[in-house]
Amino acid sequence: MQRSFKAKVIVSFFTIVNLALLGMGTLYYYKTSGDIERNTIDSLEQLVDRSVTILDNHMDNIRNEAWSYFSDKDFQVFVSNMSSAYPEKNSYYKNRLETSQRKFNAIGMIGVYDLYGNELASGQRSMLNAAEDNHRTKNQKKTLIEMALQKDGYPQWLVTHATAINSGNLNNTISFVQALKKISTYSQKMVGVIQIEFNASLLNQSIQDLNSGAGKDFVIVDRQGKIVFAENEDEIGKEIGDEPWYRSLTLTGKIGYRKSTIQGERYVTLYRKFQLNDWMLVGKIPLDNVLGGVKQARKFTLVIGVITLFIAMILAYFIAGSMTKSIRKLREHMKQVELGNFKVTVPVRSYDEIGSLGMSFNRMTRQIDYLVEKEYEARLLKKEAEIVALQSQINPHFLYNALGTIDALASIEGQEQISRISQSLGSMFRYSIKGGQVATLSEEVQQVKLYLSIQQIRYEDRVTYQIEIEPGLEEQLLPKLVLQPIVENAIKHGIEQIRDGGCVTIQARSIPDGRMAIRVHDNGAGCDERRLGEIRNMLNNTGFASRMADEDRSSIGLDNVNRRIRLYYGEQAELTFDSSKGTGTEVTLLLPITHAGRDSDA
Known part of the structure; x- marks a missing residue:
């Protein structure tokens, strides 16, 4: 099926616009997806870095507070004689512990234990009765004392449990633990252990904030890849050091990320090292979550592309109509010329190629009209000439004889001029009527x-x-x-x-x-x-x-x-x-x- 010129213009214009939009849309999509991915990961890195920095600050405050007790000689003496200390001393140091806890919201509890199991504690632990204390914390307290003594006064962070004030339930948390020594000129004798628990609700909230959103999973691990703290307590103590996504982390810098595939699903894994110990906050996020903005950008690009294509089709229709209007007019006038009307004139409204074509058409019709008139005139002249020729040929012998008679009479009478005139007229007459027009x-x-x-x-x-x-x-x-x-x-x-x-x-x-x-x-x-x-x-x-x-x-x-x-x-x-x-x-x-x-x- 033969297409009209207007249809060809529309199809060509639509094809060009479609290809241009496809190319631009593809470039825009990949550029946008790359920017969104980088911006999202940068935002996640900033969030992780900010969260760990806050935890580092809290842990530093806890360590400094523990050091204030570790370096207090009077407190060293008190701990070494805790079992026989005066009630006033117990009350004094208990108030001091309470004051330290209130000073920092990151402190959930401060407990001091001598080597015989005697305890002085603030906060939640002080509100437990002896039965609950023996039932819930005896083993943990024993473990803390043993581990602190093994480190010989070197501080460490350990996984512990804290008792909630309202419910009495055990919550996962971490504690700063350090052996206390009675320092003298000649010796450094172990006298007890100080434990400062990190506020369990604050620590848990920090991890929950990081895990807000579908698919996110952030935990705190030690250098061997063992989970130290997680929102899900069942994960605490789990070894993840051998998992592929964890091994893919280079861990060369303070903070970093890497893309990995876990069971066919793509993830972004991030890490941020703690400053005060060898712990690290690690987490993985499904890449689809990261690229959620890319999906919106893709939808937006498709919508804009469809709207633009629709507008382009409308513009193509009107532009093609405007371009072909002059051609249609020219075609209509050509049909009139085909019917024999050579006086038509195409109105020329532009000076482009189509306008030039119209001017050429007008010149052609004027020339054809001129030639037709000339041909018509020539035919009329030829008809007239034929009529005159026919009239002039009526009885030419009579005219010749008449001129010959006049010439003869003039010669007889001696009229030479009349004879010469007759001879000249006869010659002229013969020349004018003889055949041929040249x-x-x-x-x-x-x-x-x-x-x-x-x-x-x-x-x-x-x-x-x-x-x-x-x-x-x-x-x-x-x-x-x-x-x-x-x-x-x-x-x-x-x-x-x-x-x-x-x-x-x-x-x-x-x-x-x-x-x-x-x-x-x-x-x-x-x-x-x-x-x-x-x-x-x-x-x-x-x-x-x-x-x-x-x-x-x-x-x-x-x-x-x-x-x-x-x-x-x-x-x-x-x-x-x-x-x-x-x-x-x-x-x-x-x-x-x-x-x-x-x-x-x-």
């Missing part, structure tokens, strides 16, 4: 000589003539009877108007543009500017209507010659007319030089 230049000149011989008899000494023909031009062909009407016009309107000294000059020369110039000059009366303008306008208007309107004018001979050479040679032929009052007139014929044979049937 003649050689020499034949035309001979016809002019016969005419001028008759005029010399008529005007006696008032008329003379000169004829100059360039050698080689004698056999050039031209339409028959083009010189005689011009010479006749020179005699009638030029020489006849002066008393004596009239001269007609005929010259034929070749010119550089490949034409020959035939000039007929007379030194007669000439004409004024007004009359000169009228004649030139007549010669420039070769239409058939103008000819009919000017048939009764004295310059019909010039008009006839002008139209015949134009019909014969086309635009290559010219007839110019120059004249001035009192100096004479010059008529010039510019005709192509031809070397074709005579066409007697033309």
Whole structure:
């Protein structure tokens, strides 16, 4: 099925826009997805870094507070004699512990134990009765004392349990544990252990904040990959050091991330090392969660693309309509030309290629209309010529015999001038009616000589003539009877108007543009500017209507010659007319030089 030009423009425009949008949309999507992924991971890194920094600050405060007790000699003495200490001392240090706990919200409880299991504690632990204490914390307290003594006073963070005040349930937490020594000049004797628990609810909330959102899983691990603290207490103590996603972490810097695949699902794994110990916060997040903004960007890109395509189609329709409107108009006018109407004109509203096509079409129709009119005029002239020829051929022997009789009688009576006139008229008559519409230049000149011989008899000494023909031009062909009407016009309107000294000059020369110039000059009366303008306008208007309107004018001979050479040679032929009052007139014929044979049937 053949498509219209408008449809092709729409399809081309839509294809180009579609490809451009597809390319731009793809680039935008990948650029946006990359930016969103990087920004999201950067935000997660910042969140992890901020969370660990806060925990580090809390842990540093706890360590500093423990050091204040570790370096207090009076407190060392108190712990070494805790079992026999005065009640006032117990009350004093208990208040001090309570004060330390209230000073930092990160402290959940401070407990001090001697080597015999005696205890002085603040906060939650102080509110438990002896039965609960023995039941829940005996083993933990024993373990803390053993581990602290093994470190010989070196501080450490351990996983512990804290008792909630409201529910009495055990909560997972971490504790700063350090052995207390009684330091003297000669010895450093172990006297007990101090434990400062990290506020369990605060620690748990920090991990919960990191895990907010589907699929997130952050935990605190030690250097061997053992989970120290997690939101899900079942994970505490679990070894993850051998898991692929954990091993994929390079752990070379303070903080970092890496993409990994776990059971066919892509994850982003992050880590941030603690400053005060060898612990590390690690976590994994499904990549789809990270790229949630990318999905929104993809949807947004698709929506914008569809809207843009819809707008592009509408614009393509109107642009194609605007572009093809002129072509449709041109096509409609072409159909009128096909029907024979050559006077149509396409309105040109632009100067682009389509406008240029319209102007060319207008020039073509004007030229065709001109040629049709010329052809019509030529056919009419041919009809007229045929009629005249037929009329002129009526009984030619009678005219010949009549002129012969006049010539014979003139000879008998001794009238030589009448005899010469009869002979010249007979020759002119035979030339005009013999076959063919073209003649050689020499034949035309001979016809002019016969005419001028008759005029010399008529005007006696008032008329003379000169004829100059360039050698080689004698056999050039031209339409028959083009010189005689011009010479006749020179005699009638030029020489006849002066008393004596009239001269007609005929010259034929070749010119550089490949034409020959035939000039007929007379030194007669000439004409004024007004009359000169009228004649030139007549010669420039070769239409058939103008000819009919000017048939009764004295310059019909010039008009006839002008139209015949134009019909014969086309635009290559010219007839110019120059004249001035009192100096004479010059008529010039510019005709192509031809070397074709005579066409007697033309």
